[in-house]
Amino acid sequence: MARNTEEEKQRNRAGFEKRQAARLKAQGGEAGGKKSGSGRGTIGPDKNRDSTKYGQTLAEKYGVNKSQKSQKSQAEVDDDRLFLVPRGEARAYEGAGERVDLSGQRKNNIISVNLTAGEERLVAKLDQPQDMAQAVQTAQALFGASTILVTTELYRPNRIAEAKAKKLEYDIIMSTAGDHPRRVASSRPLTERTTRRPSESARKAGKSHSKLCANCGGDGHLVASCITAEHGSIRICFLCRSSxxxxxxxxxxxxxSQTNKVKLLVRDRANMPALATKQAWWVYLYELINSKENERIPAFTGFPWTVDFALKVFSGEKGWDIHALQAEFDSTHDLSLLPVNKAFKDLEDIWTHYWPSEFR
Structure with a gap:
C-alpha cells in the first residue's frame, strides 16, 4: 500500500509540473521556454501600476543614469583639449600666457602656430603633462619633423600680487616678533645680527662652506644673490667665500678671461650691490671694450648699484626694507622687484659718469 502511494505521488508530481509549465506558457510568464528560479531576473516592476500614486525616483526626477555619472559634456571635453589657431587669428598679450583667439572661440588652451618657411614656430600655454604631449605631436605633424627643439618659459600672471602678499606676510611677522627689528640697527656690526648656525662663530661666517650666505649669513641665498651691503658693496670674495x-x-x-671677469663683476651683479674690488668694475669693462675680446662682450640688462645707492637701500630710505627685498628676491629670483638706479641705464651713462675721470 505504501509503495503504490509513493508511485502515485511521483506521477502526480510529474503531472503537476507539466500542467504548471503549460499554464505559465499560456500566460506568457515563461516566454521562450525559460525556467523560473531565484536570482534569474524574472521579477520586474508592475507595468500596470498607476505611477501617479508614487513619488519620483532620483533618476526620473533629475534625468540621471549610470552612463552620465562620471562623464563630462562634449563642451567640457573640447575646452580641455588644446585648440590650434593659425598665425594671424590669435593675438598675444603679456607673452604666450595671454593668448586670445580673435575668432571669438576661446581664450584658454590655445596653440598658436606659424608655418612661414624659415620661421616655423609653435607657442602654447600648458598646465597639464598631457598637453605637452599633444603640443609635441602637433608640431611634428605640422612641420613634418621627427625631432623638434622645446623651450619652456614660466608664466606668472599674478607676480605683482604674489609679491605684495609676501610683503604683507613679512610685515605681519616683523610686527609681532620682538626679536626681529623692523629696521636694521646700524649700531650693531653686520656679523652680529645675521643668522648663523649655533656652532658657527661670527668670524667664521665668511669662510663657511655650508649653504649659508658668506656675506650676511642668511639661509635663503648665497653671495651671488645677496643684496645686503652694509658698506655699499659686497666685501666677500665670491670665488672662495672668504672675507x-x-x-x-x-x-x-x-x-x-677679460670677458668672464666682466660677466662676474658687471652682468651678474646687474641691479644689485657691486662686489668690492681693488680696481673698479667699470675699469674692467673699459679694458674689455678696448681689447681683442670686445666681440664677446655680454649683453647688459643693467649695472651694479653705486655705493651711495646701495647705502640708501640698506638704510631703508624711501621706504625700502632690506629684509623684505631680500626675502622677495630669494623666493622669486626676479631682478625687476629690486630698486633700480635710474641714473645708469646703458653704456652711455657709464661713460658720462665714470670714464671721463678715468680715461680722458
Whole structure:
C-alpha cells in the first residue's frame, strides 16, 4: 500500500509540473521556454501600476543614469583639449600666457602656430603633462619633423600680487616678533645680527662652506644673490667665500678671461650691490671694450648699484626694507622687484659718469 502511494505521488508530481509549465506558457510568464528560479531576473516592476500614486525616483526626477555619472559634456571635453589657431587669428598679450583667439572661440588652451618657411614656430600655454604631449605631436605633424627643439618659459600672471602678499606676510611677522627689528640697527656690526648656525662663530661666517650666505649669513641665498651691503658693496670674495681678500685679489680671479671677469663683476651683479674690488668694475669693462675680446662682450640688462645707492637701500630710505627685498628676491629670483638706479641705464651713462675721470 505504501509503495503504490509513493508511485502515485511521483506521477502526480510529474503531472503537476507539466500542467504548471503549460499554464505559465499560456500566460506568457515563461516566454521562450525559460525556467523560473531565484536570482534569474524574472521579477520586474508592475507595468500596470498607476505611477501617479508614487513619488519620483532620483533618476526620473533629475534625468540621471549610470552612463552620465562620471562623464563630462562634449563642451567640457573640447575646452580641455588644446585648440590650434593659425598665425594671424590669435593675438598675444603679456607673452604666450595671454593668448586670445580673435575668432571669438576661446581664450584658454590655445596653440598658436606659424608655418612661414624659415620661421616655423609653435607657442602654447600648458598646465597639464598631457598637453605637452599633444603640443609635441602637433608640431611634428605640422612641420613634418621627427625631432623638434622645446623651450619652456614660466608664466606668472599674478607676480605683482604674489609679491605684495609676501610683503604683507613679512610685515605681519616683523610686527609681532620682538626679536626681529623692523629696521636694521646700524649700531650693531653686520656679523652680529645675521643668522648663523649655533656652532658657527661670527668670524667664521665668511669662510663657511655650508649653504649659508658668506656675506650676511642668511639661509635663503648665497653671495651671488645677496643684496645686503652694509658698506655699499659686497666685501666677500665670491670665488672662495672668504672675507680675507677682495675678489680681484684672488688667484682664481686672475685666471679668468677679460670677458668672464666682466660677466662676474658687471652682468651678474646687474641691479644689485657691486662686489668690492681693488680696481673698479667699470675699469674692467673699459679694458674689455678696448681689447681683442670686445666681440664677446655680454649683453647688459643693467649695472651694479653705486655705493651711495646701495647705502640708501640698506638704510631703508624711501621706504625700502632690506629684509623684505631680500626675502622677495630669494623666493622669486626676479631682478625687476629690486630698486633700480635710474641714473645708469646703458653704456652711455657709464661713460658720462665714470670714464671721463678715468680715461680722458
Amino acid at each position: 680675507g681678500h677682495l675678489i680681484d685679489e684672488c688667484k682664481r680671479f686672475g685666471k679668468l
